[in-house]
Each structure stands twice: as C-alpha cells, then as structure tokens.
Amino acid sequence: MAENSFIFTSNAIQKDDGTIQYDRAVNAEEIRMMVGSIIGNGVLASSSSNLKVHKSNGSNMKVAVKPGLAWINGAFYYNEASKEFTLDTGDGVNPRIDTVVLRLSLTNRAINVLITKGTPSESPSAETPTRNTDTHDLVLAQIYIPKGATSISESNITDMRFDKNQCGIVTGAIDQIDTTDLFTQFNAAFNVWFNQAKGTLTEDAAGNLLNLYNALKESTDNIIAELDQKIDLHVQSVVNEKDMLKQIIRVRMSGDIVRGWNKDGIIDSIPFRDTHRGGMKKTDWGELLSDGKVRIDKDGEYFVGLIAHISDCPGSQGTFHVGVTETKSSLIVAENYVHTSTYNSMHICSGTPSNRFRFYAGDVIKAFIVPPNGSGGYRLDKKQTTLTVEPLWFD
Secondary structure, X not given: OOOOOOOOOOOEXXXXXXXXXXXXXXOHHHHHHHHHXXXXXXXXXXXXXXXXXXXXXXXXXXXXXXXXXXXXXXXXXXXXXOEEEEOOOOOOOOOEEEEEEEEEEOOOOEEEEEEEOOOXXXXXXXXXXXXXXXXXXXXXXXXXXXXXXXXXXXXXXXXXXXXXXXXXXXXXXXXXXXXXXHHHHHHHHXXXXXXXXXXXXXXXXXXXXXXXXXXXXXXXXXXXXXXXXXXXXXHHHHHHHHHHHOOOEEEXXXXXXXXXXXXXXXXXXXXXXXXXXXXXXXXXXXEEOOOOOEEEOOOEEEEEXXXXXXXXXXXXXXXXXXXEEEEEOOEEEEEEEEEEEEOOOOOEEEEOOEEEEEEOOOXXXXXXXXXXXXXXXXXXXXXXXXXEEEEEEEO
C-alpha cells in the first residue's frame, strides 16, 4: 500500500498548460480522516444543553433543538440558535416513534438536524439511523407520539445523546458531564408515573413511597450541586489556561553593549530590560527577572526564540557562538539552540537560535554570547536583539 502523510508546505509547480499545481495539497476528505482519527463522533460536552431536544412553547406538537456543537466522521457542526420543528399529530389507530437526527451528507456537503417520522404500530420502534459511505446519522432524541395525540410533553422525549451507539459525547478538554438535565427528564417521567399510580395505592403506601422519593431527591440534588461546582471550577481552569497561552514574553535590551573579543568579551547573560512589539514582562506563567533572565512558573511546552544582532566586528574571519541556556536552581540543565555565525565583510553577523522545549516551574532561561578569541571589539545591537518565550501548552 502507498504511504501517505500530511500536512506539509506545498511547492508551486507550473505545468505545461500554464496552470499551477501544488505538490502537497490535501482535500477535505483527507482532513476529515485526520480529524476523525483524533476526535470521535458525538455532541460536544462543553454544556449539558448542547443540541438537547425539548418541548417548545407556543405549539402542542412543536419541539426545539438547542444550540450546540458536534463532530461526525471528522466534520464539525455548530448551531448558534435554537431550531424548531412541528411534529405530525398522532395516528388515529396506533402510536409511533419519531426520531431527531443530526445528519452528515457528503452529497450535500453539510450537516443538518432533521426529523425522521416513525411508522405507526401497536408496538412501535424508532427508525434505524442511516449510516453508509455518504450519510451518517447521530440520534439526538426519540419522541413517542401516542395514537390520536395533538400534544406532547417532556416525558414523551427520550434523550439519546448519551447513548454512544446512537450518538455519543465528545468530551474534548472538559471530561465532566453535567447531569442536571438528565435528572429533570427522569423527574418529569417519574411524576407522570406517580400521578397515575397514587390513585391505586393505599394512603400509608403512598406516603411511604413519597418519603422515599423525597429522600432520594434530596440526595440527588446534593450530588448534582457538587458536580456543578466541580464542573464550574474545571471550566474556569480551562478558560484561564487558554487566556494564559495568549501571553507572550518578548523583550530587548535597554541599550547597546560593546565588548572586546578577549575572555572578558563573553556576555554570560544578555540583560534584557524592555518589552518589544506587544510583548510582556510578567505573565501568569512566567516573568522577566531584574537580571534579564526569564523564570518559568508553570510546567509545559514553550517556544524560545533569540535574535542576536552583532556589529562592529573588525579583523579577519572569526566565529561568534550565540545560544540560549536553560537553567534551574543555578545549575545548567541543558544547552540548546547553539548557533554559530561568521561575520561578513560588512562586519555584521546575527544568530537566531529558536526551538520548542519542555520547561518546569523554577527553570530560568538566559541568553548568552561567546565571541571568537582575538583583538578588537564588537557591539550587540539593542534594536534587533530580542528574546521571545511563548507557551504552547501546559501540563
């Protein structure tokens, strides 16, 4: 079998007919295949109400699907507004089960919510979701339509989003699921049963059953309240981390530095002082220290880039060593991004070592310059000598 890989930068190739062909272009099917291998099918669990089907106000046979997001075979769906449907009234002889599905159609190049009407039967069953090479359904809900029905209630609606065989939940960054709405549906169904059953129970039996129900409801309410609190804390943590990833330390020196080529010409730590091009000195994940180094306060993966502009380099050929060193507790952990630049006839050379690297809280990043041995001097230009530290993700 042929080997395939992507995504890579394409080279533009001009064909004999004058058209341009890109040699690493990918199509939508390949992108969906890539995404589908990472993210499964289902409704996104960022909110318990995502694409929830419920009884709508204003019409006895009207239902609505709340806004939400979902993934189907690598394709993404989102709806920013509630979508309403009016169901057909009940059959005069037998009940039926209608199904609310989220349908991916490759032919239509779209994902849409629609209703599939069930077949009336003495013992009705829901329609099987369509799943083939062109179409894939996720079942959001099943709605029981009694015979002769001209209205429905919440208890007629069965939420299918949490059944992985019918729909499923994509947890993403938030792996907790709010069960409040599930309890509401259970509570509505229980009330319908209880109102029907209480007429057949003795007073003592009904009272005992009610006491058991109240105890269960209180216990369930406490559990739900605890879950809601944990979910709120987790969601806030995710939001905070997303905001932190936007914070970048980008700094430069406050003035040029002139040094000789001898041993004293080494700049062991470039003294960065000022912010540069929208960068920050202090973030929620790290800080520029008074000695020009950057301290990391949160474990994670970071991009580090140094631009060192060296000028006024008289004499014959020589090599400057430009680098970024990672330190922790004043001990060198590793030396990375080593780059050598040979100055040219214009007596200007620059080093641009950059890479992504894993840092831990307490690590300190410093930039350094080691000139070649010899006589004369060199200048480190403040205008173009900058250090950038940018978080990519956190543990």
